[in-house]
Amino acid sequence: MPELPEVETMVRLLRPRVEGAVMGAAESADPSLCDAVRKVRTPTRVERLWRRGKHVLMRTASAQWIVIHPRMSGRLVWGGQVEEQERTRVRWRFSDGEMRLVDRRRLGTVVVSETAPDLKLGPEPLGGLAWLPKQLSLSRAPVKAWLMDQRNVAGIGNIYASEICFRAEIDPRRPARELQRDEAERLSHNISMVLREAIDSRGTTLADGGYRGPGGELGEFALQLAVYGRGGAPCLACGTEVRRIVQSGRSTFFCPSCQR
DNA sequence: AGTCCCCTGGAG
DNA sequence: CTCCAGGGGACT
Numbered sequence A: 001m002p003e004l005p006e007v008e009t010m011v012r013l014l015r016p017r018v019e020g021a022v023m024g025a026a027e028s029a030d031p032s033l034c035d036a037v038r039k040v041r042t043p044t045r046v047e048r049l050w051r052r053g054k055h056v057l058m059r060t061a062s063a064q065w066i067v068i069h070p071r072m073s074g075r076l077v078w079g080g081q082v083e084e085q086e087r088t089r090v091r092w093r094f095s096d097g098e099m100r101l102v103d104r105r106r107l108g109t110v111v112v113s114e115t116a117p118d119l120k121l122g123p124e125p126l127g128g129l130a131w132l133p134k135q136l137s138l139s140r141a142p143v144k145a146w147l148m149d150q151r152n153v154a155g156i157g158n159i160y161a162s163e164i165c166f167r168a169e170i171d172p173r174r175p176a177r178e179l180q181r182d183e184a185e186r187l188s189h190n191i192s193m194v195l196r197e198a199i200d201s202r203g204t205t206l207a208d209g210g211y212r213g214p215g216g217e218l219g220e221f222a223l224q225l226a227v228y229g230r231g232g233a234p235c236l237a238c239g240t241e242v243r244r245i246v247q248s249g250r251s252t253f254f255c256p257s258c259q260r
Numbered sequence B: 001a002g003t004c005c006c007c008t009g010g011a012g
Numbered sequence C: 001c002t003c004c005a006g007g008g009g010a011c012t
Helices: A004-018 A031-037 A132-136 A143-148 A158-167 A181-200
Strands: A022-027 A044-052 A055-060 A065-069 A074-079 A088-094 A097-103 A109-113 A243-247 A250-254
Touching: A004 A044, A004 A055, A004 A074, A004 A097, A004 A181, A022 A031, A031 A088, A031 A109, A065 A074, A074 A088, A132 A181, A143 A158, A158 A181, A158 A250
Parallel strands: none
Antiparallel strands: A022 A044, A022 A088, A044 A055, A055 A065, A065 A109, A074 A097, A088 A097, A243 A250
């Protein structure tokens, strides 16, 4: 489910409750998650909570790192005393509530380590993209696949990859190395624009329920999706039918007229 | 780059 | 029933 903007949103909502707070023992009924979670020496203060790519990290006073990856359907929420109605996989106790990993499909992972984790991720896309044109020129992969490869740039997933290509007016099937200078610059510009706008509207929400903040509030970015999920519908810019194709096993949506 | 896999659930 | 899903790792 979550890509960079959704993960950033959940981290921003959780940070005020979690950072600096003392965390007690975690509970999980999932064997794999339980094994990871019980390695944390508790109680311990959470010194920092942050995002890297699509991962959520915590640094504890017990000198450990906790890495949570929501994958397709996971999300971290703050819960009070209210009984959860959804699939809670892990509960981290705090004095005034708990942080929960809710994950319908159980694809999410939790890893606890004693040393700084190597997530094997490329640079953060919001930290400046001056390096991007050169890196693009080194790859034969289709632009959309390149954007989604976390080793190239961290945090872009299937929805935003399609949206970014649309805004940049670039055919997602084009080999990365064949982009011209101005096209690479358009791509850079729109990576920043799309992700920032998505974060500003607190992520996206699709029909499956998608992301919901701890208070149940919905992300608003779905209203701004120009091509994702709109196969067969008219392009918002030119009216041409939006096409859906499959690239490396994932749906890609694009306007064959606007995107060259 | 493609295929299968990990899971669950909604839509058609 | 089949197909699809915002991710990603293993293995062709």
